[in-house]
Amino acid sequence: MSARYISGPQLARLLGEPPRERPRYVALARAVRELVLSGGLPPRMRLPAERDLAAALGVSRTTVTAAYDRLRAEGYVESRQGAGSWTALPAADRPAPHRAVGRLGPLGSADERPDEDLIDLGCAAPAAPSCLAEAAAEAMAELPRHSTGHGYEPTGLAVLREAIAARYTELGAPTRPDQIVVTTGAQQAISLLAHVLVTPGDAVLIERPTYPHALEALRRCGGRLVPVGVGEGWDLELVAASMRQAAARLAYLIPDFQNPTGHLLDDAGRAALVAAARSADALLIVDESFSELSLDPAAPRPRPVAAHDTGGRVISIGSASKLMWGGLRIGWIRAGAPLVRRLIAARASVDLASPVLEQLVAWRLLERIEQVRAERAQELTRSRDALAGALRELLPEWEFTLPRGGMSLWVRLEAPVATPVAERAWRHGVRVVPGPVFGVDGVLEDCLRLPYVLPPQTLRTAVERLAGAHARTQTSPLARPLPAYV
Known part of the structure; x- marks a missing residue:
């Protein structure tokens, strides 16, 4: 078992407010599961003892015991008598390893998606400055x-x-x-x-x-x-x-x-x-x-x-x-x-x-660094706001925090479908990178990175295509994961 562990107060802080839903153990199990899937809790991290977490959360030990039991049944917690419990990831939630590609698409075939109208949201890098x-x-x-x-x-x-x-x-x-x-x-x-x-x-x-x-x-x-x-x-x-x-x-x-x-x-x-x-x-x-x-x-x-x-x-x-x-x-x-x-x-x-x-x-x-910074800020702010506005209109179920800098939105989907959405997006003419590429252990499947380095109208078109890809994923899930990123 891993030597890494998290204390009751630390896990309670990550979980936030005690669950108000009933039954409480179901809500607690779901919150821990979401932490594992989002990368907040890495697999193989030892969890606090039931009584310690119960005291930190202000709930009964029975609630924590039932939550741990549910997580064990789902494959997100493993336990060994005398050794305690630690986080895990069910085999079904471990995507295939990703590999880098160049101009080819994620399926490895150049003719499955013509590059001429491809919108590339796989690269967070802007064009050159005017100077x-x-x-x-x-x-x-x-x-x-x-x-x-x-x-x-x-x-x-x-x-x-x-x-x-x-x-x-x-x-x-x-x-x-x-x-x-x-x-x-x-x-x-x-x-x-x-x-x-x-x-x-x-x-x-x-x-x-x-x-x-x-x-x-x-x-x-x-x-x-x-x-x-x-x-x-x-x-x-x-x-x-x-x-x-x-x-x-x-x-x-x-x-x-x-x-x-x-x-x-x-x-x-x-x-x-x-x-x-x-x-x-x-x-x-x-x-x-x-x-x-x-x-x-x-x-x-x-x-x-x-x-x-x-x-x-x-x-x-x-x-x-x-x-x-x-x-x-x-x-x-x-x-x-x-x-x-x-x-x-x-x-x-x-x-x-x-x-x-x-x-x-x-x-x-x-x-000329201040000149370049000012130019970048103006361009990126305009593109960021266009991307955010299009997402709120066309994909309102996707969540994100508007950053004060950088070049990307980190978007959380309503379900762990980032890889199939990215696969469908390629077929709809937009390249995006799913969350698992940015982590280890196969988590972050509910996240996408969306750079805002392209012009506002191009980003609007990209979101329109993403919305179509997302809709197709909802009605017809793909059978295999996306094996590529750029």
């Missing part, structure tokens, strides 16, 4: 100054590292240029860190849901993933407890407009997160790829997580691809000097350096 051409022209003019040497700068061009360090310092985390390593996108940054910091069998704390390609990088290095649910936000007490119980020495988190939920962790939460890592003797990999994407650029923003760190526990990842353009494959890592040296040594087996011209373009765009 890209100007920045690129300036970068070309600058290039001769850098072309007389060999062009290999494993840590990145000095001008770009200085600009990135200055931005961190401006936001409240004093940073030197020698703490920055420029990478070929944030994905390379994640992969490099996983390669250097994870050995097979290491426990790595992750959010559920989270960025799926980070999961792949951590798995490739043999990391044992320890998920903690992100529902309406982070339960930092549960995060801290999970770090301790799993003996996690590394955690990967996205506190800035979290991908895919859009949640933003405040300053108090960031301080608590660093304190939890300190207590567990763990390192934090903090993905800040969306940190500049507030839909109100003038609104107060929390400081970077690194601003709360005095012991070198926080490793920050940034990217030009989300704010600037997906075609600009420039990312970076902010870390202490000893780790920077290890990263540079490890990088030699992957690539020798990031492209000089792209680094110069990123540098010039960083000089």
Whole structure:
């Protein structure tokens, strides 16, 4: 049985108000089942003893006993005499593994859905900002100054590292240029860190849901993933407890407009997160790829997580691809000097350096960062509101919280049908990514990620097609799960 456990008060906090429906045990069982399916409670987590949960909820022990019995009968709880009870997932609710695809559809056949009219909601990345051409022209003019040497700068061009360090310092985390390593996108940054910091069998704390390609990088290095649910936000007490119980020495988190939920962790939460890592003797990999994407650029923003760190526990990842353009494959890592040296040594087996011209373009765009942020906020707000409005009109049973930044709505469906809806959506001409791709253990089947990076009218058309796909799923369920994501 898993060593991870949740106390009575912690589970009561996740469950919220005591069930008012009758019989109470049915309502309690349903609430626990929903937590398992939504990722709030990971499978194989030990549940509190019946009397402890009853006391925390203010209900009778008989109610909790009956709820546990019902969950056991449904396959969501397993028990062993003398060992207690822990969460489980029935075999029927474990979807087939997902695999990545390129231009082909989720069924693997290029002719099942013509690409010409396909609306791609599988990619949360916008088109280039209006100032890209100007920045690129300036970068070309600058290039001769850098072309007389060999062009290999494993840590990145000095001008770009200085600009990135200055931005961190401006936001409240004093940073030197020698703490920055420029990478070929944030994905390379994640992969490099996983390669250097994870050995097979290491426990790595992750959010559920989270960025799926980070999961792949951590798995490739043999990391044992320890998920903690992100529902309406982070339960930092549960995060801290999970770090301790799993003996996690590394955690990967996205506190800035979290991908895919859009949640933003405040300053108090960031301080608590660093304190939890300190207590567990763990390192934090903090993905800040969306940190500049507030839909109100003038609104107060929390400081970077690194601003709360005095012991070198926080490793920050940034990217030009989300704010600037997906075609600009420039990312970076902010870390202490000893780790920077290890990263540079490890990088030699992957690539020798990031492209000089792209680094110069990123540098010039960083000089225009407030202009780009304002442009992005205006475009994304318009598209977000159009997407939200269309969903409320055409799919009112789907629920979501309107994010204050980022690029996606995390939508909860009325039933665990995300995979068949995504399959039907492909046939109706829209690509969407179902919830299980963003987690482990086959949960999140009642969720979809819907980016709002496309024009408002295109998003309206996409929702119309989704409504048709959803209706077909209700009347004629598909026999097999969707095996793809992009």
